[in-house]
Amino acid sequence: MPKLYPVINTVLVLVSILYPFIWYFGQKYTGVIPVAVLMALIWLLRALLNRQPLQKLLSCAVMLLFIVLAWLHSVKAMYxxxxxxxxxxxxxxxxxxxxxxxxxxxxxxxxxxxxxxxxxxxxxxxxxxxxxxxxxxxxxxxxxxxxxxxxxxxxxxxxxxxxxxxxxxxxxxxxxxxxxxx
Structure with missing residues (x-):
């Protein structure tokens, strides 16, 4: 698994960078929940892969934010x-x-x-x-x-x-x- 960390991290960064497009098109076709859950999973993976405690904490905080957004079903909040x-x-x-x-x-x-x-x-x-x-x-x-x-x-x-x-x-x-x- 450690050999896959750079590949996984690259994919996670790319998905984070592409978030505006994922959100704009994703919410039109799938709704708020799937996009918010996808982003929560991405930030969970980032938390698991980060070695620095502060980065782990920040990643978990953002993950929790997306979980709350999925729970609220708030289209505008995702922006x-x-x-x-x-x-x-x-x-x-x-x-x-x-x-x-x-x-x-x-x-x-x-x-x-x-x-x-x-x-x-x-x-x-x-x-x-x-x-x-x-x-x-x-x-x-x-x-x-x-x-x-x-x-x-x-x-x-x-x-x-x-x-x-x-x-x-x-x-x-x-x-x-x-x-x-x-």
């Missing part, structure tokens, strides 16, 4: 999942700004343990930018839900937000490598 994910990421990134090292600094130190003071300031700023991104993402997604723009919600949460994350990540990487040369 809030991407908002909750962005809020969780905002919490993780934002909380790291109040610790000794920001999240991005911790990641940077994996490649460069001797990160200079300028690198520490830079990584803190990038962590703040990611927090801003998650705030904007929450506002846009919540607006689409509130306005009941379901097709736009699917396109935004299933494609555009990932493209924006990729542009932010890739742009920062290129800036750091080509301009800052760190």
């Amino acid at each position: 809030w999942y991407p908002v909750m994910v962005s809020a969780l990421l905002l919490l993780v990134f934002g909380a790291s700004l109040y610790s000794r090292q920001s999240l991005i600094e911790r990641l940077a130190r994996l490649q460069r343990p001797d990160l200079p003071a300028s690198g520490v300031r830079y990584t803190r700023r990038i962590t703040q930018i990611w927090c801003g991104f998650f705030c904007v993402n929450i506002i846009i997604t919540a607006g689409l839900i509130t306005g009941e723009y379901w097709h736009a919600w699917t396109v935004y949460t299933g494609l555009i937000s990932y493209l924006l994350m990729g542009i932010l990540f890739g742009g920062e990487f290129l800036y750091r490598r080509l301009i800052l040369k760190i």
